[in-house]
Amino acid sequence: MLALRRPGEALLPVLFLLTGTVLFPLGVGPGAETLARIGSGVIWVLALFAVTVGTDRLWAADLEDGSLEQLELGILPLELVALVRCLVHWLVTGLPLVVISPLLALLMQQPPAALVALPAALLLGTPVLVMIGAIGAALLVGSRRSQALTALLVLPLQIPALIFGVGAVEATTVGVGGTVAYLILGALLLGSLALAPFAIAAALRLALE
Amino acid sequence: MHAYANPLRFQRIADAIRPWTTFLALALFPVGLVWALAIAPADYQQSDAYRIMYVHVPAAWMSMFTYLVVGSGSAVALIWRHPLAEIAARAAAPIGACFTAIALVTGSIWGKPMWGTWWVWDARLTSVLILFFLYLGYIALYDAFEDASRGARAASILALVGLVNIPIVKFSVDWWNTLHQPSSVLRMDGPAMAPSMLWPLLLMAVVFKLYMVSVLLVRIRTETAERRIAALRGAETA
Amino acid sequence: MLAVHDLVSARAGRPVHAPVAFDLAEGDALLLRGANGSGKSTFLRTLAGFLRPAAGSASWQDRPLTDPAWPAALHWISHVNALKAGLTVRENLQIGAALAGGPADPVAAADVFDLRPLLDVPAGRLSQGQRRRAALARLVAVPRRVWLLDEPGVGLDAANRQHLARLIDRHRAGGGIVVAASHGDVTLDDPLVLEL
Numbered sequence: 001m002l003a004l005r006r007p008g009e010a011l012l013p014v015l016f017l018l019t020g021t022v023l024f025p026l027g028v029g030p031g032a033e034t035l036a037r038i039g040s041g042v043i044w045v046l047a048l049f050a051v052t053v054g055t056d057r058l059w060a061a062d063l064e065d066g067s068l069e070q071l072e073l074g075i076l077p078l079e080l081v082a083l084v085r086c087l088v089h090w091l092v093t094g095l096p097l098v099v100i101s102p103l104l105a106l107l108m109q110q111p112p113a114a115l116v117a118l119p120a121a122l123l124l125g126t127p128v129l130v131m132i133g134a135i136g137a138a139l140l141v142g143s144r145r146s147q148a149l150t151a152l153l154v155l156p157l158q159i160p161a162l163i164f165g166v167g168a169v170e171a172t173t174v175g176v177g178g179t180v181a182y183l184i185l186g187a188l189l190l191g192s193l194a195l196a197p198f199a200i201a202a203a204l205r206l207a208l209e
Numbered sequence: 210m211h212a213y214a215n216p217l218r219f220q221r222i223a224d225a226i227r228p229w230t231t232f233l234a235l236a237l238f239p240v241g242l243v244w245a246l247a248i249a250p251a252d253y254q255q256s257d258a259y260r261i262m263y264v265h266v267p268a269a270w271m272s273m274f275t276y277l278v279v280g281s282g283s284a285v286a287l288i289w290r291h292p293l294a295e296i297a298a299r300a301a302a303p304i305g306a307c308f309t310a311i312a313l314v315t316g317s318i319w320g321k322p323m324w325g326t327w328w329v330w331d332a333r334l335t336s337v338l339i340l341f342f343l344y345l346g347y348i349a350l351y352d353a354f355e356d357a358s359r360g361a362r363a364a365s366i367l368a369l370v371g372l373v374n375i376p377i378v379k380f381s382v383d384w385w386n387t388l389h390q391p392s393s394v395l396r397m398d399g400p401a402m403a404p405s406m407l408w409p410l411l412l413m414a415v416v417f418k419l420y421m422v423s424v425l426l427v428r429i430r431t432e433t434a435e436r437r438i439a440a441l442r443g444a445e446t447a
Numbered sequence: 448m449l450a451v452h453d454l455v456s457a458r459a460g461r462p463v464h465a466p467v468a469f470d471l472a473e474g475d476a477l478l479l480r481g482a483n484g485s486g487k488s489t490f491l492r493t494l495a496g497f498l499r500p501a502a503g504s505a506s507w508q509d510r511p512l513t514d515p516a517w518p519a520a521l522h523w524i525s526h527v528n529a530l531k532a533g534l535t536v537r538e539n540l541q542i543g544a545a546l547a548g549g550p551a552d553p554v555a556a557a558d559v560f561d562l563r564p565l566l567d568v569p570a571g572r573l574s575q576g577q578r579r580r581a582a583l584a585r586l587v588a589v590p591r592r593v594w595l596l597d598e599p600g601v602g603l604d605a606a607n608r609q610h611l612a613r614l615i616d617r618h619r620a621g622g623g624i625v626v627a628a629s630h631g632d633v634t635l636d637d638p639l640v641l642e643l
Binding site: 135139140143145149152153155156157159160163195199202203206207209 | 287335339340342343345346349350353354359362363366367369370371373374377
Binding site for chain 1: 495496497498518519521523525526527528529530531532543546547548
């Protein structure tokens with residue numbers, strides 16, 4: 001129902017991630033060993049920033065043009081609207097990150113196992129990052145405060161996804177078996193899918209007052 | 210002004226309690242300190258260096274306890290919109306942030322001689338660092354709006370979302386292999402600490418708690434007064 | 448049916464006006480008048496359920512406004528048009544109707560304000576007046592008992608204001624209730640008048 005036809009905005013996180021991943025070897029030095037060691041972590045951190053850049057103004061347009069009011073009065077529960085909006089947003093901004101991650105893994109000299117592990121971990125983790133970022137965006141929507149504040153608010157909550165995301169990739173590449181990390185990522189995903197919409201809806205209702 | 214009727218009653222009770230908590234905190238602090246630093250026996254492994262525990266552990270306990278105060282105040286603020294709950298939560302936050310900072314710093318000081326490093330990214334330290342940032346985020350969000358009511362409730366939502374972190378902090382040393390030692394006091398099997406060390410620790414914890422209550426009550430008083438001034442100013446211009 | 452008892456709406460925690468009380472039955476209309484900043488929008492938003500009142504209460508068919516039956520019974524038109532610039536008028540009307548739980552017949556709705564030729568134009572390319580008309584078309588797309596209108600006629604030319612007035616009259620004749628805040632941009636037939 002909420003068709004998103006703004007392709008320009010959607011490319012931004014992907015370009016950010018791509019550019020960042022290219023910058024890193026240039027800055028750190030192209031030594032294969034260093035990159036291999038820090039590669040998955042770097043990609044994950046950049047993915048986190050990319051998601052933050054993308055989710056910042058998730059709710060701003062709807063607030064400004066009055067659509068949010070209509071959504072709150074509509075027959076759909078605001079929580080459901082929030083969930084769907086976040087998932088669609090992830091499809092447009094997060095999924096591309098997952099898709100290009102094998103390419104980035106190659107750029108960062110990651111072992112072959114990472115070419116599967118990284119997208120898998122990002123697949124589970126980026127929706128979590130989007131949902132948590134959406135909470136922050138909803139809390140600050142309509143405020144004149146800078147986007148940096150939104151990022152700072154949600155960062156502590158996104159750290160677990162980051163830690164387990166990188167952990168999953170590294171465990172798999174080292175061969176230790178990252179099953180636990182994937183399971184925890186899955187749990188984080190389910191948890192945020194279930195709970196974040198309530199926080200987002202509460203924050204949006206607050207913004208409409 | 211009906212919203213301020215209840216806080217007046219609270220203020221009267223608070224003003225009655227505060228001298229007692231302050232006096233007790235001030236009186237018991239030297240007792241606890243001497244007991245901790247001089248009377249309690251030296252640890253057989255760490256000798257006297259461990260004594261920083263008597264500040265580190267109570268500070269850590271208080272950092273989590275205070276977050277629960279912020280969290281429960283936030284819940285009440287969101288459900289019943291009680292202004293006193295909003296004020297209490299906001300008042301407690303900086304106190305909690307300070308306790309967390311103290312815990313992190315004293316922990317770091319303790320860690321250097323013991324572990325050989327100022328910092329390690331294990332589950333306990335990382336989750337406490339997250340707690341610290343949650344406090345700061347809460348305060349920043351609360352103050353980010355001209356409309357105090359929106360700021361209070363936005364921050365309350367954030368505080369409740371962050372409550373997830375508290376069990377993680379508490380159980381991190383049990384769930385993961387951390388450099389930080391596992392729980393020795395608040396465990397299912399009872400404390401694993403010698404009574405000669407446990408008692409001064411508990412006393413210090415009580416002192417910290419009394420201190421926290423005193424400071425909290427003072428801060429609530431201040432915040433309430435600030436809000437009242439703002440309301441009066443607003444009413445003047447209206 | 449829409450009963451308000453000593454309601455005081457508040458903005459940023461501060462009451463904005465003196466207590467208000469009225470009772471609207473089928474076919475009634477309430478005109479909210481007052482200077483800028485007197486609280487008309489705040490009052491309307493409190494009525495719509497976005498804000499909690501500072502004092503007093505209101506009920507719709509003897510149920511409090513927090514009851515889900517209330518948002519399901521009203522149409523809300525605010526200052527802003529709630530139109531997605533990237534979508535066409537037709538699509539906007541369809542979404543609006545879907546949100547209101549009704550069948551989507553954008554053509555009939557568009558006809559009320561002569562929007563048929565604009566149905567497939569993206570809302571972002573419409574003029575102010577055209578956008579206002581598209582926003583108001585929502586009133587017709589799905590029937591609802593109560594219309595809460597915040598300065599609905601702003602940006603409309605005389606002819607379209609006539610359309611709006613006739614639309615409101617038809618709605619009231621059919622048993623509908625209208626509460627409108629206005630600076631003179633909408634004409635109501637024998638309304639209850641509330642000065643804020």
